[in-house]
Amino acid sequence: MPESMLKGSEGPLQEGFDAALVDLDGVAYRGPLAIPTAPAALQGARDAGMSIVFVTNNASREPHEVADHLTSLGIPTDSDEVLTAAQAVARLMAADLEPGATVLAVGGKGLRSALIEYGFRLVSSADDNPDAVVQGFVPEISWRDLAEASYAVQAGARFFASNLDLTLPNERGIAPGNGSLVGTVVAATGVTPTAAGKPEPTMFHLAAASVASERPLAIGDRLDTDLKGARAAGMPGLLVFTGVTSPADAVLAPRDQRPSYLGETLECLAEAHPFPRREGTTWSVGGASASVDGRQLLVSGTGIDALRAACAAAWSAADGGVLVDGGSIPDFGVGFRHEQVRGSP
Template sequence: MLIASSRPLAAAFDLALVDLDGVAYRGPEPIDHAASSLMAARASGMQLLFVTNNASREPESVATQLSTLGIPAEPDEVMTAAQAAAAVLTRRLAPGARVLVVGGAGLLTAVRAAGFEVVGSAEDKPEAVVQGFAPELGWRELAEAAYAVQRGAWHVVSNLDLTLPNERGLAPGNGSLVAVVRAATGVTPVSAGKPEPTMFTLGAQRAGAHRPLVIGDRLDTDLAGARAAGYPGLHVFTGVSSARDAVLATPDERPSFLGADLRALLVAHRAPERSGDGWWVCGAAAARVVDGRLDLRPEGDRTTTLDLVRAACGAAWEAVDTGSALDPGSIPDLAVHEA
């Protein structure tokens, strides 16, 4: 269930594990309130670590982009799926093992830094193929990966995101390219990125954090990864998954906190409570499920508020968890325009 915090999240947690696309920025464009909120959280003592499933870029490049958007960052404040994939390789391969890298500069750097020999062909008999997104990847690279996996190479991938959000919409992500290799080989790869917990646990260890908070915009990667790592998660509605999606979230993807945007770091959070008459109440808003349909009681004539979404989550999640029917068609869009 959603949980409450009597203190602002920036004071209640010592590390924010912040997703990038859809949270800190959207493609090359800033997201409203992201920079000012993150800087205020840092000023209050919260550490920031930016965690991304994008394996194509170097941490230095990510840090530079953040800094140009008003979020000063150092390379060691960036954790990429490339670094996580290299860490996964070390679990099975000895230093110096040959690895076929199918991806961009960020993945090449991470694999070399982990002590492996990078090769460019299946003919070099690599012990593993590591695959990550890069916009320049084409058929030849994917085919080379397939040849190596068919010959027994261990297939490790940075992430399985089917889509990649940018300023134009949703583009094919690494998961779509991985599916090409999987279709050719019949082999299911090991994924290092979200929703696997690897990046979050590595990031918390790097920062020496005791109370980490995951922040993301995607339930199926960011918030599922938070659950897998055992960390609370803040879901912000500035990217892929909406407030309505949160109400419909499966148990392994449910957030602990909700926010319209990153201003949610700077405020306390209420949690819904069940009343004796079956309503889930949060502030002046309430929700319940009756005969499989979500019934909402908003705060007077106000538009959708976070408290109404919180109450809706409480009611919907209880219905699903107790085996009751819930008609998704009864759940409105629930667009929220507040912190």
């Protein structure tokens, strides 16, 4: 009998793991607004002994700015508890380029500060013949910025990106992310950048090492970055449904993006997670159950346990060569609600 990729826990997750590597957008907040359950849940995890490191693909802000924002939303945070993709890409570039190399940075001050900290010399134009171009998200990026990056890459500059997230959740919905903007330069040059952010495992390893964690838990709302990165780093991952990923996405998750745990919000850190059980072709979690008949997903129950059972059944079927028909996935009553945010811009 194959073991389920979805795990359970005898006690609360915050007692079984010594550190939480927490994504920001869609997990702690959405745009400038806190997800209401996040402050108390994270404080409860701290009180239970977990170290918290916020690991973000956003490279536009400096760590102290992220920490100040979190603190203003009721999540007290020090700057050394924040790891940004800007810091990660600067470290990656330092391993690849000569000391003091010239860099054309297309991004915000968070990216620029990290590059300066690692000894790079910043230039402002492709005409300066930079050794490298690095692109990080900032809302003010213009066509001229992307054009300069394209000219430099065409001239032979090495191309790096802080991350390749195609979308960015905020308080109004889903907006284009850094990967979408990077795609403009890729389309113009035919060159794909080397990226440092999630889902690359580097950020997870750096974050865990920063708090000397031996049992880290990666937490995110995106399969293709947070959870794929957790798998790549060899760490258990928790998927929450306060951001981008929908329950149907989780049911259909590719093997390399599957979470080890599912929770509706960060409040699930304080809960034990029931173990998936298999009897024949039926998977049960708590009082819910699910099976796959042909390509049809059959689910008994609603809520997070029903979703957990559905994932266990669908993943098992997929590993056996049978992909669930997405049209048969029911509404589990699980997911982000726009009114469930608070705070101020």
